[in-house]
Amino acid sequence: MSGDHHTDATTARRVRRLETLLEEKGLITGERLDEAIDAFLAESSPANGARVVARAWTDDAYRARLLADGTAAVQELGHMEGSYQRLRVVENTESVHNVIVCTLCSCYPLRLLGPSPSWYKSEAYRSRVVREPRAVLREFGLTLPDSVDVVVWDSSAETRYMVLPRRPQATEGLDEEELAALVTRNALIGTAPL
Amino acid sequence: MARINDVGGTQGFGAIDTTDDTEPFHADWEARVVGLYNTLRAQGIFNTNEFRDAIESMPPADYLATSYYERWFLAICSLLERKGVIEPGELDD
Amino acid sequence: MTDAPPDRFPPGTRVRTFRHDPPHHTRLPRYARGKRGVVVEPEGPDELPDISAQGRGDAPVEQIYAVRFAARDLWGEGDHHVVLDLWESYLEEDRQDER
Numbered sequence: 001m002s003g004d005h006h007t008d009a010t011t012a013r014r015v016r017r018l019e020t021l022l023e024e025k026g027l028i029t030g031e032r033l034d035e036a037i038d039a040f041l042a043e044s045s046p047a048n049g050a051r052v053v054a055r056a057w058t059d060d061a062y063r064a065r066l067l068a069d070g071t072a073a074v075q076e077l078g079h080m081e082g083s084y085q086r087l088r089v090v091e092n093t094e095s096v097h098n099v100i101v102c103t104l105c106s107c108y109p110l111r112l113l114g115p116s117p118s119w120y121k122s123e124a125y126r127s128r129v130v131r132e133p134r135a136v137l138r139e140f141g142l143t144l145p146d147s148v149d150v151v152v153w154d155s156s157a158e159t160r161y162m163v164l165p166r167r168p169q170a171t172e173g174l175d176e177e178e179l180a181a182l183v184t185r186n187a188l189i190g191t192a193p194l
Numbered sequence: 195m196a197r198i199n200d201v202g203g204t205q206g207f208g209a210i211d212t213t214d215d216t217e218p219f220h221a222d223w224e225a226r227v228v229g230l231y232n233t234l235r236a237q238g239i240f241n242t243n244e245f246r247d248a249i250e251s252m253p254p255a256d257y258l259a260t261s262y263y264e265r266w267f268l269a270i271c272s273l274l275e276r277k278g279v280i281e282p283g284e285l286d287d
Numbered sequence: 288m289t290d291a292p293p294d295r296f297p298p299g300t301r302v303r304t305f306r307h308d309p310p311h312h313t314r315l316p317r318y319a320r321g322k323r324g325v326v327v328e329p330e331g332p333d334e335l336p337d338i339s340a341q342g343r344g345d346a347p348v349e350q351i352y353a354v355r356f357a358a359r360d361l362w363g364e365g366d367h368h369v370v371l372d373l374w375e376s377y378l379e380e381d382r383q384d385e386r
Contacts, residue, residue: 018267027239037225202318
């Protein structure tokens with residue numbers, strides 16, 4: 001994190017200068033850059049992942065397709081269209097808890113979860129969760145019994161992972177939209193229960 | 195021996211700040227950097243793996259002293275220099 | 288990729304990763320070098336990042352495998368598992384009779 005105001009102002013100036021240079025060279029335009037930023041934000045939201053999860057909770061056939069081929073199943077709902085990436089959805093059960101990381105950089109299912117939280121990109125998280133996931137999860141307030149197998153998925157740029165959390169108890173009466181509202185970003189990464 | 199980005203299992207980074215920040219960017223320039231990355235990559239100026247290589251090739255002390263999107267910006271600059279799109283020093287004051 | 292050859296490492300294959308410490312970009316992290324694991328599933332083919340990171344257009348396309356490691360085998364302790372996507376050329380079959 002650069003909380004340093006001076007560094008921030010210096011970098012901002014240099015970014016602006018690079019933009020101007022590249023505009024002069026005819027490589028970019030301000031409008032194209034605006035469009036790229038808007039597209040990045042418009043296609044990417046944790047609400048997308050939540051919708052996918054709610055569908056999987058209420059439709060067993062969809063759930064099976066999602067676990068067999070995540071990319072195709074989320075494309076059914078209009079997500080990740082035209083993406084060069086693949087998606088693998090990993091299911092939490094009574095005996096298995098999944099958690100996602102990218103130790104080498106910061107790969108993340110952006111289209112389904114939106115831009116990642118700062119902690120996901122931090123060296124502290126990336127270094128520790130593959131080594132001592134139970135301790136890391138406790139820092140997030142999640143203590144798992146020893147009987148639960150913790151599986152850490154170290155992502156690549158080509159295949160992104162998303163966790164299918166367990167459906168909370170006493171939610172039988174809720175419809176898909178209400179269920180989606182219960183799903184949190186951290187639950188989709190695996191650092192929180194529902 | 196490995197590059198500085200290869201931190202899986204490295205000890206000493208300490209506790210995780212689990213604050214759930216929901217803003218995608220902490221400053222406007224961060225968004226511009228993402229826009230630059232997406233636009234230049236789409237034009238084939240560099241590919242994803244060249245970009246990652248440029249981040250990983252940073253001197254370890256610089257890597258650890260810079261923020262996430264500062265690394266992105268420095269990587270974009272070094273790729274553009276290497277490919278002759280900009281001249282070294284062209285961004286300096 | 289309709290006429291692609293069958294995968295070299297079907298699910299369940301015991302594999303060993305190379306110890307190689309290359310002087311370029313790679314997706315085999317230090318913690319998983321020279322380790323034993325089991326193939327979960329192929330992820331689908333893609334360019335070898337080690338080559339494409341050098342800006343070369345001739346990166347071979349290889350199958351990528353999700354490989355599962357026991358924490359004990361990675362760190363000498365721990366009861367969890369780690370799954371990592373690894374390109375075919377990072378792996379060799381771990382034959383029981385050679386162990």
